[in-house]
Amino acid sequence: MASPRFKHSQIVTANDLFDGDVVYLTKEGGWSIQITDAAIADDAERAAALLSKGAAQTSRIVGAYLVDIERDADGFPSPVHFREQFRTRGPSNYFHGKQAEFQ
């Protein structure tokens, strides 16, 4: 059960050190450029554990942090905040970034 202060499930995101791309921490403890691969924490303790695991990998990523998500119809994580939604896709003025890679 989620603790009272833990409103949403969370995932860990960061930027890739080499190309700056948005990455998500996976169940295996690696990083994926697709949010569908992200490991989901359903309680505060698991979220903190995921974050410390991700943040330690400073030779691969920059700036790990937790993102509030909801599960979509397929059970995949979908960020609650619009900023994080944009990070899953790329900019809105050009078809660049992830939206182009995953078409």
Added chain:
Amino acid sequence: MYAYNEFDEKFVRGRVAEFRKQVQRRIDGVLTEDEFKPLRLKNGLYLQLHAYMLRIAIPYGTLNSRQMRQLAYIAERWDKGYGHFTTRQNIQFNWPKLGDVADILDALADVEMHAIQTSGNCIRNVTADHFAGAGSDEIEDPRPTAELLRQWSTDHPEFQWLPRKFKIAITGAPNDRAVTRAHDIGLRMVRNEAGEPGYEVIVGGGLGRTPMIGKTVREFLPKADLLPYLEAILRVYNLHGRRDNKYKARIKILVHETGTDEIKAMIEEAFVEQKGKFKGAPEGLMEMLEAAFAPPAFNNTQSLDYEQALANDPVFASFVETNVTEHKNPAYGIVSISMKPVGGTPGDATSEQMRLMADLAEKYGHDELRISHEQNVILPHVRKADIPTVFAELKKVGLATANIGLISDIIACPGMDYCALATARSIPIAQEISTRFDELKLEREIGPMKIKISGCINACGHHHVGHIGILGLDRAGVENYQITLGGDGTETATIGERTGPGFGAEDLIPAIEKIIDTYMGLRETPDETFLDAYRRLGAAPFKEAIYEDVKHARAA
């Protein structure tokens, strides 16, 4: 144009080599991100929302064709085929990879360019009037001074760790096109009673969280005193500027908290000391810089091509009306190339467009290009007889948009489409406004109109000084846009007034339309500009128009 001497070349190359090693040490894990971040920022490299971003200085907004071609090459070779011109006359590439950045910086050094001091708490790229050396209203070309300031401020040991970033703008003309009153230091060239040129020195202007119009601390500063005087200002700021709170660390807060008279006295005291020690700029330097920016050899041969094209081609005439400005040489015109196509991203140019502009500059423009803080590109010296040809060439690559100074000539920061600091998107708002007013076909009828959009409180989009300013915020997890009215970035600088509560993205464009409708309905003559009408009428009728529905909803 100024050409690097041996020292400049060696310094810039040295910095690239140093940064290459720093990147390698970061990749090897020798440097942590906390250690590396200030180093990369000093070289213009940010980590943004989706990728790294490299910010390259275009000192005082001046480029030659070779430099523009190199930017086109960099965009193609290491980025996604385009670059973004900014409100500080820089260019930003949105998709470089960390491992490529040193190569990009080397490619820049090949054409005497760099990204040094485009970030960090130091003196940033000095910006200038984009019509410098060409404007008919000019006292003197401000660029020799701007270049002097670039040399003085680059790697200045005393000013590498200021309380906060520090921005200087300079204009040589009474019509302020460089927003000098919204800079940490603004310099306006003026003449004294004896007719000698010097500077009015303005301190403590700035936008951002706490917008302020700068205060004049010297009505007339002789040119020879410029460096010791600026050192005095910087020294006072470096010693007394707040370092306890990032949001109160800019010099505008120091000026505001200390009071103009007191800060003036402090500067003057530091100046006396500084002037005593100052041995003057190296002999001949100023003369050399002035020679470097000497006017080109103008071609004054008569031709009627321009007048004929004006008479025979209404599309060309319409382009000239908005995009060509009077040049100090009557045989010439200043051609502004709009980077604001209908529905496009303000300030973006593709490699193909950059190359075409470089070609035009080389063939018809004495090899000069300028970047304006309004995110457009300028050919400052085009013989009038060549303007019809330049126009025809621009049309071929979608660069002939005739909208300079009109409602679709919008400034927009990258906003949350790119920027890690943004609280909302800016670009789509600019795209929607320009598309909507193109549909309405009202642009010319509306007349002079500056819309400026920022995607966060830091105000890179200069929204406070827009006739209509738009600020994108995050309101409870939804993009929300506040409107300010009556802002002005010129010599009559004014901070715009907020209308009231913000609007959701879908309600914003209708609100802008209502503001325009209100203005059109209330202006006394078609020549009364929006800004004049606003100053006469105040905010009330505009607020009434945009919050009408809200009031009705409340009354119901």
